[in-house]
Amino acid sequence: MFEIDIPGFGSVRLQHLVTDFTGTLSFDGKLVPGVRERLLRIAEFLNIHVLTSDTFGTATSELKDIHCIAYVLEGDYHDLQKEEYVEKLGTGSVIAFGNGNNDRKMLRVARIGVAVAGGEGCAVDILMAGDVHVTSILDGLDLLLNPKRLKATLRY
Numbered sequence: 388m389f390e391i392d393i394p395g396f397g398s399v400r401l402q403h404l405v406t407d408f409t410g411t412l413s414f415d416g417k418l419v420p421g422v423r424e425r426l427l428r429i430a431e432f433l434n435i436h437v438l439t440s441d442t443f444g445t446a447t448s449e450l451k452d453i454h455c456i457a458y459v460l461e462g463d464y465h466d467l468q469k470e471e472y473v474e475k476l477g478t479g480s481v482i483a484f485g486n487g488n489n490d491r492k493m494l495r496v497a498r499i500g501v502a503v504a505g506g507e508g509c510a511v512d513i514l515m516a517g518d519v520h521v522t523s524i525l526d527g528l529d530l531l532l533n534p535k536r537l538k539a540t541l542r543y
């Protein structure tokens with residue numbers, strides 16, 4: 388559980404981190420250096436869910452030693468599948484991370500949406516869907532490891 392009160396933004400009680408893999412946690416199919424260590428620490432207080440189209444086919448092997456649910460999406464409308472997944476968890480208990488158009492709906496419904504612009508960039512719609520924009524996934528994950536940064540960013 389992650390709890391913080393943010394003036395003007397309200398009370399935040401998170402149970403789940405839901406994130407995209409390709410372009411968010413990874414670059415060219417490989418975890419960004421430093422992500423593994425941060426996810427291992429975050430897994431001590433949040434349930435981690437990785438929802439991915441798995442463009443490079445590497446998500447499962449890259450995440451093998453991290454306590455998380457890795458869910459490879461199938462078929463069409465991955466944006467809707469990600470949104471529905473977050474809704475089933477309970478939108479108020481989720482912080483979501485993403486960089487692509489197929490992440491925009493989950494960022495909008497999550498309690499906190501984090502738009503990540505890494506090496507693969509991010510879709511313009513993601514910038515408008517998120518509550519926070521970070522220039523690297525490491526900075527985004529560090530918001531959970533250093534909650535005063537999150538508070539400083541989201542307070543009114």
